[in-house]
Amino acid sequence: MSDSPDAATAAGDSDTPRFRYDAARASEIETRWQTVWAESGTYETPNPSGWLSEDPFGVVDRPKLFVMDMFPYPSGSGLHVGHPLGYIATDVFARFKRMTGYNVLHTIGFDAFGLPAEEHARQTGEHPRVNTEQNMAVMTRQMTRLGLGHDRRRAVATTDESFYRWTQWIFLQIFDSWFDPVAKIARPIRELIAEFDAGERQPSNGRDWASLDDIERREVLQDYRLAYLAEAPVNWCPALGTVLANEEVTSEGLSERGDHRVFQRPLRQWMMRITAYAERLLDDLDLLDWPESVKTMQRNWIGRSVGAHINFDSIKVFTTRPDTVFGATYMVLAPEHRLVDELVPAVWPERTDPKWTGGALTPSEAIARYRNGVARTDTSGNGADHVAGHADKPYETAISGSGGDSGESKDKTGVFIGAFVVNPVNDEPIPVFISDYVLMGYGTGAIMAVPGQDERDWEFAQTFGLPIIRTVQPPVDFRGGPYLGDGKIINSGFLDGLNVNDAKAAIIDWLQEHGCGDGTVTYRMRDWLFSRQRYWGEPFPIVYDPSGIPIALPETELPVTLPDLIDWAPRVLDDDSDPEPPLGRAQDWGAIKLDLGDGPQIYRRELNTMPQWAGSCWYYLRYLDPTNENAMVDGDVERYWMSDADGTVGGVDLYVGGVEHAVLHLLYSRFWHKVLFDLGHVGGPEPFKRLVNQGYIQAWAYRDARGSYVPADRVEGDRQTGFTFEGEPVTRTFGKMGKGLKNSVTPDEMYTAYGADTLRLYEMSMGPIDQDRPWETRSVVGSMRLLQRVWRNIVDETSGKLTVVDETPDDSLRRALHRTIAGVRADMDALRFNTAIAKITELNNLLTRIERTPREVAEALVLMLSPLVPHLAEELWKLLGGQGSVTCVSFPEAHPAYLVADTFDLPVQVNGRLRAVITIACDASEEEVLMAAEADPNVNAHIAGRKLRRSMVVPGRMVTFVV
């Protein structure tokens, strides 16, 4: 199968009409109008005040609409036809809304910092900036050629100094804030200091503020800041030479980019206290018009669990089933739990089951062996410093272990630590184990094990011969094993007889009364690891004095610009190495002389850079006011674009992008926005009111005998004959279009063969915007044909003259026109561009059947098409004598008078089967309708001679008889 586009109609063909709408004419029209648009600032959108407030079209007093795409990485391979799908959709919508009375802001920038750009630069050996700028130029050209109506004045890149200056400024806002747990908002750190100074609050670590020296106070504040340095187990990826956020590591323990191995290792890194916002990030999802699947993914990621803390002597556990505490027959700590080493006795208790000891002579030995079994041997030689949990632990070992099928639950391993603790509800001593099925990072890193009501505990109890006590009565037909459902509580003293929910409430009351526990809520989400050992990112606006406690640079020092390193590439490191930030090689840059109040001193700069996500957390705000040198965005401008007229949540009115950002970008961005909201820098709590995930464009791909992909455009044959590449048979598969599958089709190929308008129309007609869709180059011609027919209904192909007539359309055509207008309006408003196109096609098909197109219909047709195919629409609009750019004309309106007809067709059913369609007057009475229906010969044939049991008329819908 040859999937390459048909050659463009040769312009020189003698018998092709001279003024046919073909690829060459489309190209000429498109580039001409693109020049006109650029020169007249057609897509420049006014702000209510400030730098961009010039408003030649007088639209600033209209209702506003902010339409946005997820901005792209300036990738070196340019665009394929899958990329612009979302951009076209937002463009059509933006143009439509502009024509229906909105002041629409639509632009696009570049997410130009970060791993992909740097990895590409690393391969080509060029400075990332060179690459990045070339790529941005290529992509901008491709998008402009597509006719996207962006306000180019607002097209920021995250790598612009004038942009990342404000990324750094926002970082400082976050750094200089703390989360007030009572008000549940971020507040400036100086307010916390004031409360400490006034004695209204004492540091949470129990120290006395008044007696602390300056450095100690700065240490205390570190524990409060929303951006802070912490020694934490982080995901270290030696191959990429950087640490990664949890969100950037796959469940297999590989880096999301490049599939490199990732190791857990304790490092001092920047963290963002996103966990403080867990509850609000969860609750506010309800305010958003987002796909339910994305909300679900965020809810799962945040992972709220309601339960209780219960103290078993010194060990605090978290459980969602405090009602089962009487069934707790043993206890499990995460292997790296700090209390393990405190609790471990010198020798095994008498009569310890040999199964529990792992064959070790002492508990300490058993623990050490177990830890080494699940963790990699530490080769750095300073094992003494490696307290539990600080050993390098590849995810692989932690994840594997079953050796069986991936779906099966993992075999339970573990070892007794020789200690017992007392169950506070019944004073029973229970043994303490460590096992890797308990994770240090969740809850308290310790559980009470209730095998009767928990699958994992059941398996563990089976393995180690531990007792099982049921505390919920299973139903009679229950087949055994752990019972997770509701039922009557048994074997639980004062809880007996209650159901599970009541028992939870009762036991939490009891625990609180006796001081050995309380009800609590735990979240799965962790704080966000925010530093990277990379060159191509925003430098931190942070310096250090000898204390090693970070100090914010004053605003006057912003931006902290990246030094022009030659040796910028990160080192590829082996698995045992430590991270090494490339900026450490910028000797001169790393030290800075400053006077921060106590005389000029030399400070060391922070050498890490921010992660890719930093710029994308807030770029939508900079679109609003891209050149503002005094603020990240002017307050009035921000409120104009980000507030709802009805005073609800506000934010970007429509945000379109791929579902792959469901938890990364979209969660970080919401977090930053909420901090900015708390601090009064933005007017609403959420950045993106409405989110739509566009589908992917997929395409056939072909693999040879070795399984390698071969270029799809050079494969021959079809399904009958089989497919071949260079004479060798290949197999056909299906997948997301891209470099990997070698099945890309570029927009440029489409421009040459059909033109940008055809490409736009085709992509919008393929199906619903949120659905994946298969690319079929041979089908593109259908969209081209529609445009040709539209052209021919308005313009004479041989003379190039208008053929429309100034006659009023006949009644049925006019009705069809107004039905189309009403339908297209509704469809475009709901982003149903595929059905809007179908309706326009139907109307145009009516026109091809009549001699001459009435002007009234031609004009409406062109206006309705203009959001979809703006170039052709401009051209036809001009030929029709229209004033100004078609993009500024009002969208046609349907007249209600033409939406109702004198007569209409009504289906008639007998016993639920369609027997006729009758034409009746709209104002016919029910009796008249029934009479007309019965009179139909075919209906009559089916009811004649039988008893009519029932007949009914569903007004406007249907007549039905039951015999």
Next chain:
RNA sequence: GCCCGGGUGGUGGAAUUGGCAGACACGACGGACUCAAAAUCCGUUGCUCGGAUGAGCGUGCGGGUUCAAGUCCCGCCCCGGGCACCA
């Protein structure tokens, strides 16, 4: 394993609240134009029977509710995505 989506002609898809299943398009077939081909235009196109009016069947499978089910209910199957020892 759990949680979301989704299964409609040869293909992509359409079908407000249950109310004419298959809009619109691709492809295929037939015709016009042409020396010929491409392009363009016209016609046919869910399957089966039939000359035709028409009849029967038909939205993954099996049941059910209803005058009426792609749409609602119950039980399955398959495909795609997310999460995955989270206590």
